[in-house]
Amino acid sequence: MRNSKSHAADAARAPAHATVSPWAIAALSFAAFASSASIRICDALLPRLDADFGVGLGVAAQVVTAFAIAYGAFQAFYGPLGDHFGKYRVVAWACGASVFTALGCALAPGFGALVVARFFAGATAAAVIPLSMAWIGDAVPYEHRQPVLARFLTGQIIGFAAGPLAGGFAADHLDWRAPFVALAIWFALSCAMLLRVERKRQRVAVAEFDESAEVVARSLFAGFAYVLRQRWSRVVLVTVFLEGAALFGPFAFLATHLHRALGLSLSAAGATLMLYGAGGLTFAGLSRFLVRRLGEARLAAAGGGTLCLAFLMLGLGTTWLLAMLGAFLAGMGFYMIHNTLQTNATQMAPERRGASVALFASCLFVGQSVGVAGASIVVERIGTMPIIVGGGVALLAIAGTFGWRVATRKH
Numbered sequence: 001m002r003n004s005k006s007h008a009a010d011a012a013r014a015p016a017h018a019t020v021s022p023w024a025i026a027a028l029s030f031a032a033f034a035s036s037a038s039i040r041i042c043d044a045l046l047p048r049l050d051a052d053f054g055v056g057l058g059v060a061a062q063v064v065t066a067f068a069i070a071y072g073a074f075q076a077f078y079g080p081l082g083d084h085f086g087k088y089r090v091v092a093w094a095c096g097a098s099v100f101t102a103l104g105c106a107l108a109p110g111f112g113a114l115v116v117a118r119f120f121a122g123a124t125a126a127a128v129i130p131l132s133m134a135w136i137g138d139a140v141p142y143e144h145r146q147p148v149l150a151r152f153l154t155g156q157i158i159g160f161a162a163g164p165l166a167g168g169f170a171a172d173h174l175d176w177r178a179p180f181v182a183l184a185i186w187f188a189l190s191c192a193m194l195l196r197v198e199r200k201r202q203r204v205a206v207a208e209f210d211e212s213a214e215v216v217a218r219s220l221f222a223g224f225a226y227v228l229r230q231r232w233s234r235v236v237l238v239t240v241f242l243e244g245a246a247l248f249g250p251f252a253f254l255a256t257h258l259h260r261a262l263g264l265s266l267s268a269a270g271a272t273l274m275l276y277g278a279g280g281l282t283f284a285g286l287s288r289f290l291v292r293r294l295g296e297a298r299l300a301a302a303g304g305g306t307l308c309l310a311f312l313m314l315g316l317g318t319t320w321l322l323a324m325l326g327a328f329l330a331g332m333g334f335y336m337i338h339n340t341l342q343t344n345a346t347q348m349a350p351e352r353r354g355a356s357v358a359l360f361a362s363c364l365f366v367g368q369s370v371g372v373a374g375a376s377i378v379v380e381r382i383g384t385m386p387i388i389v390g391g392g393v394a395l396l397a398i399a400g401t402f403g404w405r406v407a408t409r410k411h
Helices: 002-017 022-040 046-053 062-073 075-085 087-106 111-125 128-139 142-173 178-200 202-207 213-229 231-251 254-261 266-316 320-345 350-382 384-408
Strands: none
Touching: 022 062, 022 087, 022 111, 022 128, 022 142, 022 178, 046 062, 046 111, 046 142, 046 254, 062 075, 062 111, 062 350, 075 087, 075 128, 075 213, 075 350, 087 111, 087 128, 087 178, 128 142, 128 350, 142 178, 142 254, 142 266, 142 320, 213 231, 213 350, 231 266, 231 320, 231 350, 231 384, 254 266, 254 384, 266 320, 266 384, 320 350, 320 384, 350 384
């Protein structure tokens, strides 16, 4: 009965979303750049923060962990909020709030204040990418959704790569506060773009106010419970949690590893990791072909193999060229597996898509915080190389298992 109602609701929404403006997707992608860069902005700054505050590399990584914890936890808040007020509008509001939290990081008087400010920055930036994905899930039919998501993710990919570059450049040549000022400006531009697009689709936005605040509050946990009761939802959520821990735990220390193991400046290390974005963009350009050629199951498994090879190159390589190739393959491999997971996330429970995508993003970034926290505890004892190599092996197992589950899934 519930499924038939969800199909009827999707059909009712179809005329409003029949034509998705390219500007709407472009504005979301522009905002995703800022959100994604915020996630990675501190990676290459860790040695500089260690030197300036004298806290040690493991403690310095708290600025990454604090952001990731808030980013993951606040998905539970933004999913229902987007369902009630309109996903596109909430993304714009979140960008506006992120202007102030980014400035809070830039103005932090000490390390403890910076950690707190990063927590609030993660809380405000948390809405952008998952609600954008959920909005695309509402607007684009499933059979066309994966390539559209790949195009939207262009901004996320470039931001993910630009974060370490900006942080590394600031660590070598500027004050550590400078990247946060740049993020505040980018968020302000994103907010202006999104609000302009939102005004043009005001009639659609008004139609989305179909529940009272009381109903939204009552249905908050019911929505999450409904998603978690679906067997396939649990498979996707556990997989993305493990992916987040295995990938982003080591990733937080990649710039530091290249700086220490290969003698690269932090700017050069950040520039090397920019090739991660190039790999992601390569996947985005080839996504339609790769999905058609490999299918979801083999695409996910191939992504895990590519990530494992990439992390072995980054962890064990002794030359800059190997590090560059490893960074490129890491971006390619991650988006092969993650785009498959994202596409499944938008369809775990279509009638609860806001809650579905919120839980998905929450699991990813709670996994990241667990991975970074775990790596931070042991990095001073065993170094960065074992963490990176171990992450690659774990990603191979995670992606291979998920590919097998996709291939054997009964629809």
